[in-house]
Amino acid sequence: MKNKIKTIVETAVKKAIQNGEMPSPTLAEVLIEEPKVSAHGDFSTNIAMTMASLQKMAPRKISDIIIKNIDDPGRLISRTEIAGPGFINFFITPEAWHPVLKEIHGLKDRFGASSLGQGKKVQVEFVSANPTGPLHVGHGRGAAVGDAVANILSFSGYDVQREYYINDSGRQINTLGRSVFLRVKEILGEAVSFPEECYQGDYIKDLARMALETRKADFSSLAEADQIFFCARFAAQSILDGIKADLDSFGVGFDHWYSEQGLFDQGKVDAAIQEFKENGHVYEKEGALWFNTSRYGDEKDRVIVRSNGQTTYFASDIAYHQEKFKRGFDRIIDVWGADHHGYIQRIRAAIEASGKKSEQFHVILIHLVNLVRAGVPVAMSTRSGEFDALSDVINEVGRDAARFIFLSRHYESPLDFDLELAKKKSNDNPVYYVQYVHARIESILKKEREKYSEREPAFDGKGISLLIAAEEIKLLKILSRYPEAIDHAAVHLEPHRITYFLMELSAAFHAFYNAIRVLSDDPEITSARLYLIRAVQQVIRNGLTLLGVSAPLSM
RNA sequence: GCGCCUGUAGCUCAGUUGGAUAGAGCAACGGACUUCUAAUCCGUAGGUCACACGUUCGAGUCGUGUCAGGCGUACCA
CATH class of the missing domain: 3.30.1360.70 (Arginyl tRNA synthetase N-terminal domain)
Structure with missing residues (x-):
């Protein structure tokens, strides 16, 4: 319009x-x-x-x-x-709004889709949590946003791939191995001092028990270095399995899991360093190799190979981002925690130094999630660090409520996640407000089927023109704005715009419901209104699907 | 110190690439179920858009500065 x-x-x-x-x-x-x-x-x-x-x-x-x-x-x-x-x-004129209904019924679950992306290849990399501990609520927010952004871009005509980057190399994995190894020794009855820098969570003890179980027969016969190595591999793998299970129960899937270790094994990190050497982007100073990122707007240059010969995390990240473009993506979107924002400039520098444009790279920064219960902050246990585990939150409040709440704010705004509110089945809780519309409409449709006939409400130009009440026109106006809402969400990479749209549409429907009866003795107006509410139901379902939230038939 | 983010109703937050009288939910107050699900609706009240300059026909939105909070500033990840 x-x-x-x-x-x-x-x-x-x-x-x-x-x-x-x-x-x-x-x-x-x-x-x-x-x-x-x-x-x-x-x-x-x-x-x-x-x-x-x-x-x-x-x-x-x-x-x-x-x-x-x-x-x-x-x-x-x-x-x-x-x-x-x-x-x-x-x-x-009121009549001018009517055709949108025909469009919705015609396009069904494709209503709102567009060719904005023109088939361009986009990669959305998100979560990418280190396999050193279970996912927490912050990862959950990133997962919800990343998944929704991927859905929206895909719906808007991009060719989207979802990727999880696994940091399965380097010091943190060694630390993980040592942490588990020390707990194993404890189980075996040795007195050990457990260092500060090791992972403190209770899950480490569980992993130690499991690791020992699998290698009970010959564990003690291994050399210490091999024991640590075994613990590292075992722990990383089983934590990763746990992460996959958590994501699965959150309804988040990935097309590709990319291993950092794989970059090393294929020599990609060395190749990237070599390339930068040849192109004069790096120099040696105090025994280390520095990348001249300040030339690209970073505040200072950054080390990529330490004086002890080990590469930094940044080095593998350079190789990784080069690799993304080599794999043919036109656009790269990274979803990170906001505490990594200082990292953006140097990755951008790496991308420009590799001959790509910085506009092809976009970072979505996910801000902090504060877990609260009835308004009171949930105390995070520094010892176990497990009180904010994503799996606990999903188990307690449910997947739909969690996802909807994560997407109910701009991601650059800190989020207070209230467990009590998320569980409440009332209008305090926006997810049920929207889902209720879908279920309510289904209930009317069911009633109509039982009472009248099995036939689908047909498009009837004559009946449609009877939809002239203020509440009906209001619904039509909002429905006709849906494609634009999707476009904006895609252009700005902002899923919360869809959340707000759905709330507005839901409010208009509830107002309509309270003012106007759908099923009546007049078959013409009844048919027209059924046609209208089916369209509303369709759009609610479409929007919820993009957000990764289910659209229940009854509640 | 420097950099990034945030600052909008009592609370939690929207505000569409600068538009007219700044919106929603919660909380408060007053109403609506013999009728398709009250997990709902209708109404009332609530504001120096942190502050000050500037840009222009016009600023919550853009620029500069100040204040407050968060995060980041490693040869860690």
Whole structure:
């Protein structure tokens, strides 16, 4: 609808210029917006103001000329007015909103899809938690956002791949191995001092028991280094299995799991370093190898090979991001915790030094999640670190509530996750507010099937035109905005826009439900309203699906 | 010190690439179920958009500075 109005205005402007009613032939971009107050119409444009200086005419005069030149063959506009400094307000006829229903019924679960991405290959890398401990709520937020962003981009015409990068190499894995190894020795009755830098959680003791169980026969006969190595491999693998299980129960899947160790095994890290050497991006200082990131806007240069000969995490990340582009992606999206924001500049530097454009790389920073219970912060145990485990939260509040709440804020806003509120089955809890619409509609449809017939409500132009109540028109207006909401969510990579859209649509439906009865003795209006609520149900389901939340048939 | 993020109603937050009178939910107060699910709806009240300048027809939105909070500033990951 918005685009139709835009075309009408553009045509009118061109016509006015042709007629010589406006002196300058230069066109300004036409911006159509939806006024906040309904007294200002369904749409308005500021075109007269933006053209005022160009045309050297008063804005209201320009508005006057444009309105005179408007052609409206589809009879969409019931009236126009000039308001304020020169806005043109458009009031749409009720009938003009009806066709959106046919569109929704025609496209079904593809309603809102677009070709925005033109089939470009995009990779969304998210979660990527180190396999050194279980996922916590912060990872959950990243998982919900990453998954939803991937869904939205895919729905908007991108060719999307979801990837999890496994940090299964380097010091932290050694530390993990040593932590488990020490707990094994404890189990075997040896007195050990457990260092501060080792992983403290109780899950380490569980892993130690399991590790010992698997190698009971010959564990003691191994050399200490081999024992640690075994513990590291065993622990990393079983933690990773746990992470996969958690993600699975959260409904999050990946197309690809990419191993950091694999980068080393295939010589990709060395190759990247070699390439940077040849291209003069690195230099030696104090025995270490430095990458000249400050040339690309970083505050200082960064080490990629330490003086002891070991590569840094940054080195594998350079190789990894080069590899992403080599695999043919046009766009790379990384979802990180906000505490890694200092890392963005140097990765960007690496990408530019590798000959790619920094616009091809985007980082979504997920801000902190504070777990609270009825408003009181949940004390995080420094000892076990397990009180904020994602699996506990999912078990307690359910997957749908957790996902919806994670997506109910902009991800750059800190989130208070209230366990009590998430469990509440009331209007305090937005997820049920939206799901309830879907279930409520299903309940009406069920009633209709039982009471009347098995036939589907058919499209009936005559019946549709009976939908003229304010609550019905309101629903139609919101429904027609859905594709635009998806577009914005895709362009800005912001799933919460869909969450808010669904809340607004749900509010309008509940208001409609309370004001207007769907099933009545009048078959024509009943059919039209069934047609309307099925469309609402479809859009609710579409939106929830993009967010990774289920759409229940009954509640 | 420097960098990034945040600051909007009592609370939690939206605010569509700068638009007209800044919105929603919760909490508060007053109403609505013999009718398709009250997990709902309707109404009332609530604001110096942290602060100050600037850019322009027009600023919650853009720029500069100040204040407050969070995070980051390793040859850690």
